[in-house]
Amino acid sequence: MNISNLIKNTAAATVLFANVASFASDIDANxxxxxxxxxxxxxxxxxxxxxxxxxxxxxxxxxxxxxxxxxxxxxxxxxxxxxxxxAPQYGGYCAMGVAMNLKFDTDPTAWKIADGKLYLNLNKGTQKVWLKDVPGNLVTSEKNWPELKGLTAEEAKAKNG
Known part of the structure:
Protein backbone atom coordinates (compact mmCIF):
# COMPACT_ATOMS: atom_id res chain seq x y z
CA MET A 1 0.00 0.00 0.00
CA ASN A 2 1.41 3.37 -0.91
CA ILE A 3 1.33 6.46 1.30
CA SER A 4 -1.49 8.09 -0.70
CA ASN A 5 -3.80 5.12 -0.19
CA LEU A 6 -2.85 4.91 3.47
CA ILE A 7 -3.78 8.57 4.00
CA LYS A 8 -7.08 8.14 2.11
CA ASN A 9 -7.98 5.03 4.09
CA THR A 10 -7.07 6.67 7.39
CA ALA A 11 -9.16 9.74 6.53
CA ALA A 12 -12.12 7.57 5.51
CA ALA A 13 -11.87 5.56 8.74
CA THR A 14 -11.71 8.75 10.80
CA VAL A 15 -14.86 10.16 9.15
CA LEU A 16 -16.67 6.84 9.61
CA PHE A 17 -15.67 6.64 13.28
CA ALA A 18 -16.76 10.24 13.89
CA ASN A 19 -20.18 9.52 12.37
CA VAL A 20 -20.64 6.37 14.45
CA ALA A 21 -19.50 8.16 17.60
CA SER A 22 -21.92 11.03 17.06
CA PHE A 23 -24.79 8.56 16.56
CA ALA A 24 -23.84 6.59 19.63
CA SER A 25 -23.89 9.68 21.82
CA ASP A 26 -27.64 10.03 21.24
CA ILE A 27 -28.59 6.37 21.18
CA ASP A 28 -31.12 7.18 23.90
CA ALA A 29 -33.51 8.72 21.32
CA ASN A 30 -35.98 6.37 19.64
CA ALA A 87 -40.07 15.20 24.79
CA PRO A 88 -41.26 11.73 25.73
CA GLN A 89 -39.47 10.13 28.66
CA TYR A 90 -36.84 7.45 28.12
CA GLY A 91 -36.05 8.85 24.70
CA GLY A 92 -39.43 7.75 23.38
CA TYR A 93 -38.86 4.09 24.24
CA CYS A 94 -41.57 2.02 25.93
CA ALA A 95 -41.91 2.95 29.61
CA MET A 96 -42.85 -0.64 30.56
CA GLY A 97 -39.89 -1.94 28.56
CA VAL A 98 -37.55 0.35 30.50
CA ALA A 99 -39.06 -0.98 33.74
CA MET A 100 -38.11 -4.45 32.42
CA ASN A 101 -34.61 -3.12 31.59
CA LEU A 102 -35.28 -3.41 27.85
CA LYS A 103 -35.82 -1.02 24.96
CA PHE A 104 -39.00 -1.46 22.92
CA ASP A 105 -40.44 0.73 20.17
CA THR A 106 -43.73 2.46 20.92
CA ASP A 107 -47.23 3.00 19.65
CA PRO A 108 -47.91 6.76 19.85
CA THR A 109 -51.54 6.02 20.74
CA ALA A 110 -50.48 4.12 23.89
CA TRP A 111 -49.56 7.11 26.05
CA LYS A 112 -50.03 8.74 29.42
CA ILE A 113 -48.95 11.95 31.05
CA ALA A 114 -47.92 11.34 34.66
CA ASP A 115 -46.43 14.02 36.90
CA GLY A 116 -46.24 16.37 33.91
CA LYS A 117 -44.19 13.95 31.77
CA LEU A 118 -45.11 12.02 28.64
CA TYR A 119 -44.72 8.23 28.69
CA LEU A 120 -45.24 5.94 25.71
CA ASN A 121 -45.70 2.18 25.59
CA LEU A 122 -45.15 -0.62 23.07
CA ASN A 123 -48.89 -1.05 22.54
CA LYS A 124 -52.16 -0.71 24.44
CA GLY A 125 -51.85 -4.19 25.94
CA THR A 126 -48.44 -3.36 27.39
CA GLN A 127 -49.81 -0.04 28.56
CA LYS A 128 -52.53 -1.81 30.57
CA VAL A 129 -49.83 -3.70 32.47
CA TRP A 130 -47.81 -0.49 32.99
CA LEU A 131 -50.88 1.38 34.25
CA LYS A 132 -51.47 -1.18 37.02
CA ASP A 133 -48.53 0.30 38.97
CA VAL A 134 -47.35 3.54 37.39
CA PRO A 135 -45.50 4.79 40.51
CA GLY A 136 -43.71 1.46 41.05
CA ASN A 137 -42.87 1.09 37.37
CA LEU A 138 -41.48 4.62 37.28
CA VAL A 139 -39.23 3.96 40.27
CA THR A 140 -37.84 0.88 38.50
CA SER A 141 -37.56 2.68 35.15
CA GLU A 142 -35.71 5.63 36.65
CA LYS A 143 -33.25 3.21 38.23
CA ASN A 144 -32.77 1.29 34.93
CA TRP A 145 -32.60 4.19 32.46
CA PRO A 146 -29.14 5.65 33.17
CA GLU A 147 -27.42 2.43 32.11
CA LEU A 148 -30.02 1.37 29.56
CA LYS A 149 -30.01 4.60 27.56
CA GLY A 150 -26.47 3.99 26.29
CA LEU A 151 -27.38 0.58 24.86
CA THR A 152 -29.03 -0.38 21.61
CA ALA A 153 -32.21 -2.43 21.88
CA GLU A 154 -30.22 -5.50 20.83
CA GLU A 155 -27.53 -4.87 23.46
CA ALA A 156 -30.15 -4.43 26.17
CA LYS A 157 -31.85 -7.68 25.15
CA ALA A 158 -28.54 -9.57 25.08
CA LYS A 159 -27.58 -8.17 28.48
CA ASN A 160 -30.85 -9.24 30.03
CA GLY A 161 -30.97 -12.65 28.35
Whole structure:
Protein backbone atom coordinates (compact mmCIF):
# COMPACT_ATOMS: atom_id res chain seq x y z
CA MET A 1 0.00 0.00 0.00
CA ASN A 2 1.41 3.37 -0.91
CA ILE A 3 1.33 6.46 1.30
CA SER A 4 -1.49 8.09 -0.70
CA ASN A 5 -3.80 5.12 -0.19
CA LEU A 6 -2.85 4.91 3.47
CA ILE A 7 -3.78 8.57 4.00
CA LYS A 8 -7.08 8.14 2.11
CA ASN A 9 -7.98 5.03 4.09
CA THR A 10 -7.07 6.67 7.39
CA ALA A 11 -9.16 9.74 6.53
CA ALA A 12 -12.12 7.57 5.51
CA ALA A 13 -11.87 5.56 8.74
CA THR A 14 -11.71 8.75 10.80
CA VAL A 15 -14.86 10.16 9.15
CA LEU A 16 -16.67 6.84 9.61
CA PHE A 17 -15.67 6.64 13.28
CA ALA A 18 -16.76 10.24 13.89
CA ASN A 19 -20.18 9.52 12.37
CA VAL A 20 -20.64 6.37 14.45
CA ALA A 21 -19.50 8.16 17.60
CA SER A 22 -21.92 11.03 17.06
CA PHE A 23 -24.79 8.56 16.56
CA ALA A 24 -23.84 6.59 19.63
CA SER A 25 -23.89 9.68 21.82
CA ASP A 26 -27.64 10.03 21.24
CA ILE A 27 -28.59 6.37 21.18
CA ASP A 28 -31.12 7.18 23.90
CA ALA A 29 -33.51 8.72 21.32
CA ASN A 30 -35.98 6.37 19.64
CA UNK A 31 -36.40 7.35 15.99
CA UNK A 32 -37.02 5.58 12.70
CA UNK A 33 -34.56 5.18 9.83
CA UNK A 34 -35.29 8.77 8.78
CA UNK A 35 -34.62 10.07 12.33
CA UNK A 36 -38.34 10.76 12.82
CA UNK A 37 -39.41 10.65 16.47
CA UNK A 38 -42.75 9.28 17.71
CA UNK A 39 -43.67 8.14 14.21
CA UNK A 40 -44.39 11.78 13.32
CA UNK A 41 -46.79 12.53 16.18
CA UNK A 42 -46.73 15.98 17.79
CA UNK A 43 -45.28 15.59 21.29
CA UNK A 44 -46.72 18.93 22.43
CA UNK A 45 -50.26 17.93 21.37
CA UNK A 46 -50.36 15.28 24.09
CA UNK A 47 -50.09 18.13 26.59
CA UNK A 48 -52.16 20.82 24.87
CA UNK A 49 -54.82 18.76 23.08
CA UNK A 50 -54.82 15.71 25.40
CA UNK A 51 -54.56 13.33 22.47
CA UNK A 52 -52.08 12.00 19.92
CA UNK A 53 -52.08 14.06 16.72
CA UNK A 54 -49.89 13.58 13.67
CA UNK A 55 -47.55 16.49 13.07
CA UNK A 56 -46.70 18.08 9.74
CA UNK A 57 -43.37 17.99 7.91
CA UNK A 58 -43.84 21.78 7.64
CA UNK A 59 -43.23 22.27 11.39
CA UNK A 60 -40.21 20.44 12.79
CA UNK A 61 -37.54 20.65 15.44
CA UNK A 62 -34.55 18.48 16.27
CA UNK A 63 -33.67 17.02 19.64
CA UNK A 64 -31.10 14.32 20.40
CA UNK A 65 -30.56 13.73 16.67
CA UNK A 66 -34.26 13.00 16.17
CA UNK A 67 -36.75 15.09 14.19
CA UNK A 68 -40.01 15.97 15.89
CA UNK A 69 -43.04 17.09 13.88
CA UNK A 70 -45.76 19.45 15.07
CA UNK A 71 -49.26 20.43 13.99
CA UNK A 72 -48.41 24.12 14.10
CA UNK A 73 -45.63 26.65 14.44
CA UNK A 74 -47.01 27.45 17.90
CA UNK A 75 -46.51 23.85 19.06
CA UNK A 76 -43.03 23.75 17.56
CA UNK A 77 -42.13 26.99 19.29
CA UNK A 78 -43.51 25.73 22.60
CA UNK A 79 -41.37 22.58 22.25
CA UNK A 80 -38.31 24.71 21.52
CA UNK A 81 -38.80 26.67 24.75
CA UNK A 82 -38.39 23.52 26.87
CA UNK A 83 -37.55 20.36 24.93
CA UNK A 84 -36.98 18.24 28.04
CA UNK A 85 -40.48 19.10 29.30
CA UNK A 86 -42.26 18.01 26.11
CA ALA A 87 -40.07 15.20 24.79
CA PRO A 88 -41.26 11.73 25.73
CA GLN A 89 -39.47 10.13 28.66
CA TYR A 90 -36.84 7.45 28.12
CA GLY A 91 -36.05 8.85 24.70
CA GLY A 92 -39.43 7.75 23.38
CA TYR A 93 -38.86 4.09 24.24
CA CYS A 94 -41.57 2.02 25.93
CA ALA A 95 -41.91 2.95 29.61
CA MET A 96 -42.85 -0.64 30.56
CA GLY A 97 -39.89 -1.94 28.56
CA VAL A 98 -37.55 0.35 30.50
CA ALA A 99 -39.06 -0.98 33.74
CA MET A 100 -38.11 -4.45 32.42
CA ASN A 101 -34.61 -3.12 31.59
CA LEU A 102 -35.28 -3.41 27.85
CA LYS A 103 -35.82 -1.02 24.96
CA PHE A 104 -39.00 -1.46 22.92
CA ASP A 105 -40.44 0.73 20.17
CA THR A 106 -43.73 2.46 20.92
CA ASP A 107 -47.23 3.00 19.65
CA PRO A 108 -47.91 6.76 19.85
CA THR A 109 -51.54 6.02 20.74
CA ALA A 110 -50.48 4.12 23.89
CA TRP A 111 -49.56 7.11 26.05
CA LYS A 112 -50.03 8.74 29.42
CA ILE A 113 -48.95 11.95 31.05
CA ALA A 114 -47.92 11.34 34.66
CA ASP A 115 -46.43 14.02 36.90
CA GLY A 116 -46.24 16.37 33.91
CA LYS A 117 -44.19 13.95 31.77
CA LEU A 118 -45.11 12.02 28.64
CA TYR A 119 -44.72 8.23 28.69
CA LEU A 120 -45.24 5.94 25.71
CA ASN A 121 -45.70 2.18 25.59
CA LEU A 122 -45.15 -0.62 23.07
CA ASN A 123 -48.89 -1.05 22.54
CA LYS A 124 -52.16 -0.71 24.44
CA GLY A 125 -51.85 -4.19 25.94
CA THR A 126 -48.44 -3.36 27.39
CA GLN A 127 -49.81 -0.04 28.56
CA LYS A 128 -52.53 -1.81 30.57
CA VAL A 129 -49.83 -3.70 32.47
CA TRP A 130 -47.81 -0.49 32.99
CA LEU A 131 -50.88 1.38 34.25
CA LYS A 132 -51.47 -1.18 37.02
CA ASP A 133 -48.53 0.30 38.97
CA VAL A 134 -47.35 3.54 37.39
CA PRO A 135 -45.50 4.79 40.51
CA GLY A 136 -43.71 1.46 41.05
CA ASN A 137 -42.87 1.09 37.37
CA LEU A 138 -41.48 4.62 37.28
CA VAL A 139 -39.23 3.96 40.27
CA THR A 140 -37.84 0.88 38.50
CA SER A 141 -37.56 2.68 35.15
CA GLU A 142 -35.71 5.63 36.65
CA LYS A 143 -33.25 3.21 38.23
CA ASN A 144 -32.77 1.29 34.93
CA TRP A 145 -32.60 4.19 32.46
CA PRO A 146 -29.14 5.65 33.17
CA GLU A 147 -27.42 2.43 32.11
CA LEU A 148 -30.02 1.37 29.56
CA LYS A 149 -30.01 4.60 27.56
CA GLY A 150 -26.47 3.99 26.29
CA LEU A 151 -27.38 0.58 24.86
CA THR A 152 -29.03 -0.38 21.61
CA ALA A 153 -32.21 -2.43 21.88
CA GLU A 154 -30.22 -5.50 20.83
CA GLU A 155 -27.53 -4.87 23.46
CA ALA A 156 -30.15 -4.43 26.17
CA LYS A 157 -31.85 -7.68 25.15
CA ALA A 158 -28.54 -9.57 25.08
CA LYS A 159 -27.58 -8.17 28.48
CA ASN A 160 -30.85 -9.24 30.03
CA GLY A 161 -30.97 -12.65 28.35
Missing amino acids: ADANDLAIKGYDTVAYFTMSKPVLGSPEFTSNYKNATFRFVSAANRDLFNTDKTKY
